[in-house]
Amino acid sequence: MARFILGRLVKAVFILLAILVFNFFLIHAAPGDPAAVMAGEAGAGDPTYLAELRERFGLDQPLYVQLWIYIKGAVQLDLGYSLRQQMPVAELIADRLPATLLLTGVAFVLSLVFGVIAGVAASARQGSWGDTIISTLALLFYATPLFWVALMAALVFSVWLEWLPGFGYQSIGAGYTGLAHAWDVTKHLILPASTLGLFFMAIYMRMTRASMLEVSRLDFVKTARAKGLKRRVIQRRHILRNALLPVITLAGLQAGQIFGGAILTETVFAWPGIGRLMFEAINQRDYNVILGVFYISAAMVLLFNLITDVVYVIIDPRIRLTG
Amino acid sequence: MKDFWKRFRYNRGAVIGLVILALVILTAILAPVVFPQSPWKMVQRPFLPPFTQDGLPLGTDALGRDVLSGLAHGAYVSLLVGLVSTIVALAIGVPVGAMAGYFAGRTDDALMRFTEFFQTIPSFALAIVLLAIFQPSLTFVIIAIAIVSWPPVARLVRGEVLSLRTREFVEAATLSGLGNTQIILRHILPNALPPIIVLASLMVAQAILLESSLSFLGLGDPNIMSWGYMIGAARTVIRTAWWLSFLPGMAILLTVLALNLIGEGLNDALNPRLTRKSE
């Protein structure tokens, strides 16, 4: 196992490097540079000021030199300096990451748990009205634009009903501590996490349901029935465990991708996470920040893939680990 | 084919989906006829609520433009983007997957590393970066969506080809002296088609969602009236004119729902055992 993980980590480093290089060229291919954006925001700027800014940022160097400098830093886990925000990228990301992890983590866990439960419930009574309702809801969530649900949820629960705060991470300046703070953050978290989670919940529900039905047709389920096991036991012990395998694969793939969805959610709900950081950085051509966020999110994807594989091995004894 | 229809019709949801989609397509086709004026034209005072004035059943937006006309013209854009970007994604994903699955070994390794690479970058973020580079015109929106959505196709096709490759009829074709290209095109791909078709129908839906998300963030083609644009533009006035966000959202919801229903119907009709493999 350790050898497998090590092997995968080595591979991950190479993939990460490739992604960095790719993104580096990608982002430098975009028109404009951070100096121009910054000068623009200052409302003025003559060519010498621009040139001075570029020199200060090292943007006057040939591209390959910039790349080399960046890669050299990145290998030593130095993500460089945000040109625009005047602080180390690692710090910026470290500031924002907890919020994103909280949001995506809660959304992910909720969607997975409820998705699987709903999927199991629906498959247990295939064709019943309960199944129809769950399946229809899932289909609806699956077909709804994330940002639109977010908007509508904010409109209904925050503006019309005034039940929940419609934006932000905490009540600023309220100075809550301890439990009060936790409750405050939780209240702020409910809308973004549930809108982000709905879509994924729909996916997991559909997947679980289909997978449960598929597995329930397999021979060993018949064996289990022939043993005289109760339906519920068969569902849980025999069908669910086998049916979870594809769900886990999918969840692993999406745990990394959920950052992407977080961009929209964070934008609508003003959640101070890295999705928004990245979106802003892209608009501002803050190269190091963009690369840093890509670096982190790619690392997340790779990490989750690895976790998925390990979980898979734990659940499925047939899988042998190979590099 | 007859069987196919029989099984498809058996799925009530799929038929409903088909009806909705047909309506959307009809709307898209008829939009220029029914609403010959540009949907951008400012026809009345801004923020006219729905059902308050004849001729403007859904009211007007922030600049006094006809919302219904916008929805109708938006249908065309959504379908166009969904369809074309899916075709482009298939054009990338199918050959990559087919080659990886058929030739296996090093080719497979190289192509799959390439695919994995694209899957490691969060796709929505990649789409945003791509549009920042290209600047969002309709063509580049389509290209960006295609670029982020081909990897699942490649993986699916590879999986199918991998399992078909060892089937006896493919071996028989090899023994009959057929070349690799002929075998892939005539024996393998036609048999891999059902899951590809199902995936493609879902991809159209996803592409429409992606396009609307991008437009919502202001990364759509500014000369084209799309549903995502309408929501994005109406977001700021959601409290005074919530229907401006609500209506295009419903349009997206219905269209995507229809496509998903059809996808499920196709799945049942074409390949009852695919469910497990589809992502």
Add this chain to the structure above:
Amino acid sequence: MFKPIRHAAVALALVLAGPLAAQDATPQDGGTLNVVIQPEPPSLMLGIVQNGPTQMVAGDIYESLMWYDFDLEPHPLLAESWEISEDGKTYTFHLREGVTFHDGTPFTSADVKFSMDVFLRKMHSRMGQYMQHVESMETPDDHTVVFHLKQPFGPFLGIFEAGTAPMIPKHLYEGTDFANNPANNTPIGTGPFKFDEWVKGSYIHFVKNEDYYLDGLPHVDEIYYHVIPDAASRAVAYETGKVDVLPGGSIENFDVPRVRDMENTCITDKGWEYFAPLSWMWVNLDHKPLDDVKVRKAMMHALDRQFARDALWNGLGKIATGPVASTTKFHAADTPDISYDPEKAKQLLAESSYDGETIQILGLPYGETWQRWAEAVKQNFEEIGINSEIVPSDVAGWNQKVSDRDFDVAFTYLYQYGDPALGVSRTYMGDNADPGSPWNNVANYQNPETDKLFDEAAVMADHEERRAAYKEIQDMIVADVPNLWLLELGFPTIYRCNVKNPVNTAFGVNDGFRKVWIEKK
């Protein structure tokens, strides 16, 4: 459709009373001021970064020698008084005594010299240019600073505000790498509030400067600047009482009427007199058929700016009459007519060399209002028979395209800085048209006569002579329509009525909340 601005008169009254004068109502001390800031400033070091948000927030920390009223007249702040020599080439400032930086170090003339001559000359985006007029600086004693100019420079007395000439603590910066000085993260100035904490992506917290040199000021205990990136959320924040002040541009213009009509809500469009943001569309004069003045005039008359003002800007702001904003010095009102007249526009177009070309409109990527505006302009053009198309871009792309002159017409708005010599001439001077910058003479307007007049007017010592010169310039430029002037933008500051004095200088909320107090109910 739109309500008149209720509190302009009140604001004006306060201003006339002056910052140190007693107030009608007795100010109450204490309380927390919650203000929206958007976008999040990149840095609070005003000497290095001068973008809008930095200026607004850091205006509480950094100060300059003077403050300016709504008519742009200077008043004493860090400088108690000043004299100008007869020839207009020597400026002597007498600094206030007993002023200290937040870390307790006394503020002296050495800090002024260091700030102006060393730090800002090198780091500031505009100061480098202004300081070219200065031949030398002297500090005869700790509280006197003397500037020797190369020749008279009319607008010189207008540059001593915090955003242009912030006073930097010499003891922290001298001899360091300014850009990477760690002190940039904990800004130190002489202003009414001190930096406390900055939670990136969330809020910036300032506390009262207990040792502020103006007695009894500031009134409030602390300020939170809330970072809320979504315009709709900012509106919600105001509604739910999380924030009390929405500076101009915080919420989408479409949302202004609704928020304005809320209870206990006041609004003012004062406080922008110095910047006087003027919007226009650059016209690429090097592109055919835009070199034809008739085409340009047709386009100008095609623009329904009243509609834009009412539908997009809530009736705030003024329809521009030419290159100089009405609050800027030497504005001339009676320039040639450029009002909305589609019939005339069609006629002009028919006479012109326009032949169905598609005009590329480059919108300004600063949010919904600007996008809508581009869409409206496109329709205006189409109604008189000009084909056009909007070119998509983000901020960086816009910069690049404008710098490279890759557009036909391009939206922009620029600050006037109170004086045509500072804010206007740079965009019309023939020798300031090199590609590479989006803020110079982007249209590539070449008129030797106006060039000559601009040069002369900048160094005239006499006020009335300057006025006459600028009138002539404005007439000539408006007749040529090198750009399509749109609106003098009205950025409304919205605030709870029990927040008193949020805007009392020509810099509005940018100028620090030293006089703000909160009335307890």
Add this chain to the structure above:
Amino acid sequence: MSLLEIRDLAVALPEGADRAFAAKDINFDLDRGEILCIVGESGSGKSMSANAVMGLLPQGVKPVKGTITFDGEPILGLPEKEMLKLRGGRISMIFQEPLSALNPLMRVGAQIAEVFEAHGALTPPERRARALKLLDEVGIPDPEAAIRAYPFQLSGGQRQRVMIAMALALEPDILIADEPTTALDVTTQAQILTLIEDLRQKRGMAVIFITHDFGVVADIADRVIVMQTGEIVESGAADEVLLRPSHPYTKALIDAIPRLTQRSEADAQTREPILTVEDLQKTFSTGSGSLFGKRRVVRAVQDVSFELYAGETIGIVGESGSGKSTVGRCLVRLLDPDGGRVMVEGADIAELTGSALRDNRRKLQMIFQDPFSSLNPRARVSRILTEGLIAYGTPRREALARARELLELVGLDASAMNRFPHEFSGGQRQRIGIARALALDPKIIIADEAVSALDVSIQAQVLDLLADLKTRLELSMLFITHDLRVAARICDRIIVMQKGRIVEAGPTGKVLHDPDTEYTRSLLDAIPGQEYERALETAGA
């Protein structure tokens, strides 16, 4: 009173199926300690009544008529709660494919213990002890290890033993075995049959044994029921039905069984060899073999050499994993051999590449095992048959004419040309497969388990066709099979393979009746129904 009585049972198929009833008019009794075999070809409905007894019919399939009485109680239509007590407790069941019948994610011990748990019997430690004992009883070599193993870690025979252990856990009155040995090798099959027989004797348990194999029936049955398309055509004591069948269908089935004694050795050795295989080697490796992966190596074919003479048929026999199919695939280069030579008319097929390989490969064609997967479901028969010819440059019109000839040759109507494979039965499909193999006028046909997937009556027809074609077209044939009876029927010489090597080779008669090696002998001994065959011989003679 019998233990189990079934009266007038009818099981309906869902609407739209090709017939209304899966089984109808089913009547039979089962006594304590009796083994009842239900025999029939695929689709005869032979497992339906047994499944109905368990209440485990597939979705949509329902009993619509009749009664099932178990131990005096009617059990058809009993509520699920009552059925749970019977299932696994008094009636238990084992299935055809022991790998898929076991939960892949649970340890063997847990799966056995679950039976006790389901019926609330014993404490957890006792369950484990009982599981161990059961495993021991069914002859698993190392029960302590097996109880902790996952199904995939056991061999096919061991898995079936685990299934049996599970079924026996609560000492049921009836064991229903649904084709329990079909997926197993012949030696394993013999062991499992012995085991079932032993257990029946020890415990006095009744067994319903469902199979298609008359050999198996002959070895274990007390009584036999023969089914055809959902109905019982004949039933009675085993000896009676097997030796003196009264129904023509039963007769036909019994006649179709290939016999070890039917042999037809051609005297072909004098001619030139048409195919010479020398030292053929093939090694498979699993695992990526990359930096960190562990490589596992299987030597599938080792030092295989033989000669095939013109007009001769050689049978390659062996159990699964013996490498017999790998040899066939290496010869036609569906697999690339790692060493050795494959000489056909002076060319070494093992060495050739590109167009030279293509030109020579047409001399060897293959007939595949699975008539369903060997034909492209999306290609018409015309394309299937002409594609090869066209690829080798025959004009389309000529190719079509040739395809019609071929169809006639394999006994199909020319109208088959425009139809798709799914419109044909398994036997017909196999004929199309044969026609395809013949299309390129090969010298050598390699038939890889070509009749294994077919029902016995169709098997006989296809074997006859092959024998006939071989003579008429002067073909040489390599016949790969696991079934010694089939080999006996068609081969001149037999090569026996084990673990990648040839262990014995010789004329069919010699190998089958006087083998030189212990391994061949064990294979022969394991063939079910040999006594019965001798009895038939005697009866027939």
